[in-house]
Amino acid sequence: MSAPPAAGTARRPFGVALGPWASQIGITVAFALLWGMFIVLAPATFLNLPIYQSFAQTTPFFAIVAMPLTMVIVAGDIDLSFGSIMSLGMVGFIAAWKLTGSVELGIAAALATGVGCGLFNGIFVTYVGIPSLVVTIGTQFLFRGLAVALVSGKQFPLVTTSSSPLYDVLVGKLFGVPMEFIWLITIAIATWLLLNRHRLGQNAYSIGDNAQASALMGIPIRRTRITLFVLTGAAAAFAGLLNSLQVVNYYPAVGDGYLLPTLAAVFVGGTSVFGGWGSVWGTFLGAFMIGGISAGLVAIGLSDYYPQVVYGAVILVSVSIHAVLRRRFEY
Amino acid sequence: MADTADPTTGRPAGGRESARPPAAGVPAPLRLELSHVSKSFGGVRVLRDVSFRLGRAEVVGLLGDNGAGKSTLIKIITGFHRPDEGEIRFNGKPAEGLTVPKARALGVETVYQERALAEQLPLWRNIFMGRALSGPFGFLRVNEMRRVTEELMGQSMGFTSAALTPNTSVTGLSGGERQGLAIVRALHFRADIIILDEPTMGLSLKETEKLIHFVEGIRAAGKSAIFIDHNIFHVYSVADRIVVLDRGRVAGEFPTSRYSLEELMNIMREVAAGGSYTEAERYRVTGTTGGIA
Numbered sequence: 001m002s003a004p005p006a007a008g009t010a011r012r013p014f015g016v017a018l019g020p021w022a023s024q025i026g027i028t029v030a031f032a033l034l035w036g037m038f039i040v041l042a043p044a045t046f047l048n049l050p051i052y053q054s055f056a057q058t059t060p061f062f063a064i065v066a067m068p069l070t071m072v073i074v075a076g077d078i079d080l081s082f083g084s085i086m087s088l089g090m091v092g093f094i095a096a097w098k099l100t101g102s103v104e105l106g107i108a109a110a111l112a113t114g115v116g117c118g119l120f121n122g123i124f125v126t127y128v129g130i131p132s133l134v135v136t137i138g139t140q141f142l143f144r145g146l147a148v149a150l151v152s153g154k155q156f157p158l159v160t161t162s163s164s165p166l167y168d169v170l171v172g173k174l175f176g177v178p179m180e181f182i183w184l185i186t187i188a189i190a191t192w193l194l195l196n197r198h199r200l201g202q203n204a205y206s207i208g209d210n211a212q213a214s215a216l217m218g219i220p221i222r223r224t225r226i227t228l229f230v231l232t233g234a235a236a237a238f239a240g241l242l243n244s245l246q247v248v249n250y251y252p253a254v255g256d257g258y259l260l261p262t263l264a265a266v267f268v269g270g271t272s273v274f275g276g277w278g279s280v281w282g283t284f285l286g287a288f289m290i291g292g293i294s295a296g297l298v299a300i301g302l303s304d305y306y307p308q309v310v311y312g313a314v315i316l317v318s319v320s321i322h323a324v325l326r327r328r329f330e331y
Numbered sequence: 332m333a334d335t336a337d338p339t340t341g342r343p344a345g346g347r348e349s350a351r352p353p354a355a356g357v358p359a360p361l362r363l364e365l366s367h368v369s370k371s372f373g374g375v376r377v378l379r380d381v382s383f384r385l386g387r388a389e390v391v392g393l394l395g396d397n398g399a400g401k402s403t404l405i406k407i408i409t410g411f412h413r414p415d416e417g418e419i420r421f422n423g424k425p426a427e428g429l430t431v432p433k434a435r436a437l438g439v440e441t442v443y444q445e446r447a448l449a450e451q452l453p454l455w456r457n458i459f460m461g462r463a464l465s466g467p468f469g470f471l472r473v474n475e476m477r478r479v480t481e482e483l484m485g486q487s488m489g490f491t492s493a494a495l496t497p498n499t500s501v502t503g504l505s506g507g508e509r510q511g512l513a514i515v516r517a518l519h520f521r522a523d524i525i526i527l528d529e530p531t532m533g534l535s536l537k538e539t540e541k542l543i544h545f546v547e548g549i550r551a552a553g554k555s556a557i558f559i560d561h562n563i564f565h566v567y568s569v570a571d572r573i574v575v576l577d578r579g580r581v582a583g584e585f586p587t588s589r590y591s592l593e594e595l596m597n598i599m600r601e602v603a604a605g606g607s608y609t610e611a612e613r614y615r616v617t618g619t620t621g622g623i624a
Contacts, residue, residue: 199469206460209449216411216447217461218431276451 022325023270024281030318031285038296045299055291056181057246062262063184063287064239067191068231070266070283074195075228076208076275077132081121082236082262084143086255089113089237090244091147094156103164110237117143118233122226132229140259148252156250171246180242187235192280200227208275261290264311268318289314360423361386362524362555363408368417370403377403379579381417385524385555390546392570392587393559396603399576401559402444405526408557409441410434435462438523442530446513448501455480455497458516483515507538514545525549526557531565543569563599567592577602 039046065082072079092113097106117139124135161167172179195201203224206214214221236255244250267273268289269282293314294307363385370378378400385391395401406412408419410429419426421437441447448457455476456463464472480497501509510530517525527546531539546569549556560566566573567587573595575582582602585595601608 193470197471197473199463199465199471202456202459202463202471205452205456206449209451210447213443213447213449214461216409216431216441216443218410218435219461272451276449 022328023322024279026321026325027268027270027279027282027285027318030321031289034289034296034314035292038292038299042296042299042301046296051295051299053176053178054295055288057178058180059287059291060178060180060184061239061243062258063265063284063291064187064242065232065236065258066262066265066283066287067184067187067280068228068235069262070269070271070278070280071191071195071201071204072132072228072232073266073271073273074201074208074275074278075204075225076211077125077225077228079121079132079136079229079232080259080263081117081136081139081143082232082239083255083258084140084147085114085117085233085236086240086243086258087147087252088117088143089240090250090254091150092237093241093244094151094250097161103161103166106161107166107170107241110241111234114233114235114237114240115230116233117237118230119226121233122229125229126222126225144252144256151250151252153252155252158244158248158250161245162248167245171242180246183238183242188280188284194231195278195280200224204228205276208272208277210276262287264315265290268315270318270322286318289318361420362389362422364420364423365404365408365414366418366420368404368407368414368419370400370407370412370414377579378407378414381576381579381581383574383581385557387555388550388553389572390550390556390558390570392566392573393557393576394563394566394573394599395576395582398578400579401576402528404576405441405528405557405559408434408524408526409439432461435520438521439526440517440520440522440524441526442510442513442517442528444529444532446509448509448513450501453498453500454484454495454512457501457512458483458519460516462520479519483519506533507535510534510538510542514542522554524555524557526559528559529561530558531560531562539565563596564592567595575599575602577606582606583608 035046045051065086069079069082089110093106093110096109097103100106121132121136121139124130124139125132128135168179170179170183174182195204203214203219203221206217206219207221207224211221240255243254265287266278266283267286269279269284269286271278271282290311293310297306297310298304361384363383365381365383368378368381368383369376381400381404383391383404393401393404403412407414407429410431410433413429419429421439426433426437447460449460452460455473458480459476464476466472477497484495484497501512504512510533514527514530527542530542534542543565546556546558550571558566558570570587573585573587573590575585575598583598585598587595590598598608
């Protein structure tokens with residue numbers, strides 16, 4: 001009525017509409033560039049199936065954990081203990097399996113152990129009120145230590161599990177595609193739905209963005225954060241299971257060394273360290289970027305000493321792209 | 332900013348011609364009643380024996396210095412804090428174990444001083460913060476939330492700029508637009524009691540004017556409001572009754588129909604200095620001198 005003509009248009013260029021997409025496009029372009037480079041420099045390897053078979057089998061071991069971890073980070077928390085949960089979950093598997101002879105019960109025990117570890121993390125973080133960074137540094141040692149102590153540091157061959165029909169469901173192949181990859185896709189879709197189309201994700205975004213406001217608006221903060229830790233724990237135990245069954249052997253150090261690649265996948269994917277923003281698509285691509293570097297460099301013919309340098313460069317470049325896009329498009 | 336033509340005012344049903352309904356004295360069930368509420372934090376008594384009433388179609392102004400306990404009182408009403416002692420009644424019924432979701436279900440919505448918005452999130456997620464529409468298994472009805480947000484943006488917030496969509500994040504909004512968002516959120520859920528905590532902070536003159544109209548609209552629609560502000564001019568212009576808090580207790584209640592702005596300012600000064608005031612007695616002698624209102 002009394003208002004002058006809309007004055008707001010000028011100050012918001014088209015970029016705002018693009019906003020949230022900018023980072024997705026950025027990471028996709030970065031992925032395409034890296035992969036393009038591999039194809040150009042090592043066409044024999046990267047234009048043939050076997051390397052993709054290999055990626056599809058090994059990358060899920062940490063990419064599966066990176067999915068719920070993305071939600072944990074969106075909610076402003078972090079979990080550094082998942083590598084140890086991968087191992088402790090397998091101790092649950094072995095206990096139940098040895099006791100009953102049932103692979104099914106073993107799987108259930110592994111997942112239950114993962115859930116229990118996540119619950120433990122979540123309760124310490126929310127009820128005792130210790131930052132998750134600190135809690136999960138502690139539980140990283142605790143869970144790993146328990147796993148090592150419970151099996152007295154010994155390995156367990158799992159060869160006989162391969163006769164179970166579930167073995168093929170978990171780590172077999174479907175039309176030549178490794179089941180690990182199919183599980184990853186399934187979990188990625190489920191995570192996307194939970195994060196973007198479910199109350200859990202709505203609450204995770206709000207808490208990560210503004211915990212104080214979330215409390216004022218009545219969002220169940222503790223329940224949400226605990227749920228996210230539980231999902232991560234379960235996913236870690238599941239990944240540990242896939243990893244161990246694939247090599248039909250359990251060794252207590254399983255999961256060791258996955259910590260940094262998994263976190264790198266999440267951050268390369270554009271999820272904000274400060275919470276409130278995250279991308280499942282980004283994490284997915286990030287995982288394959290991190291997972292592909294090592295093999296890619298070997299195929300190109302660079303000596304085995306270079307991967308670390310390239311990891312570092314890829315991580316810094318990706319995170320910088322996100323930072324720049326973020327400033328530019330205000331998302 | 333300037334394009335917020337028809338602000339939140341138009342929304343509550345009924346005109347906003349601020350015909351003041353007979354607020355005080357009508358024996359209808361009170362919307363909200365707090366009796367003898369006390370609250371301490373770590374041994375410090377923030378509220379002591381506070382009683383507070385809010386009638387239907389009544390706007391109560393809450394005034395008091397920093398640390399008087401205004402925010403704590405509000406957060407008890409919204410279920411954010413539990414009182415140590417005392418009772419809260421909504422529409423005559425005691426509300427025990429009040430939580431934020433329970434209070435919101437009872438029709439309490441709050442526009443917080445800090446606005447309680449999630450900056451990086453799109454507008455629709457902010458509108459439905461803590462109250463997302465969801466279907467089976469907790470999956471969100473995203474399209475419906477976007478549609479409602481779009482309607483609210485057009486009708487109530489007066490966001491006409493084409494660059495603003497329900498998917499826009501809060502980051503790029505001006506102070507007035509943010510306040511509009513916070514208010515519309517409070518209104519959308521058909522609140523019976525709307526609490527405005529320092530709503531004029533950071534608003535331009537024009538935006539403040541709209542806000543005052545908006546509060547009058549709440550009353551015209553038969554709803555109730557608690558209006559907290561540092562600025563006594565703003566509160567006085569719109570409140571039916573002003574409650575002054577001082578160091579955790581109620582120092583006095585003043586219907587704006589009987590106290591002039593000047594008198595109230597003197598009372599505030601006295602209360603701030605000594606915790607009590609003398610003015611009321613003069614009233615008992617002279618009767619109604621007729622306030623400005």
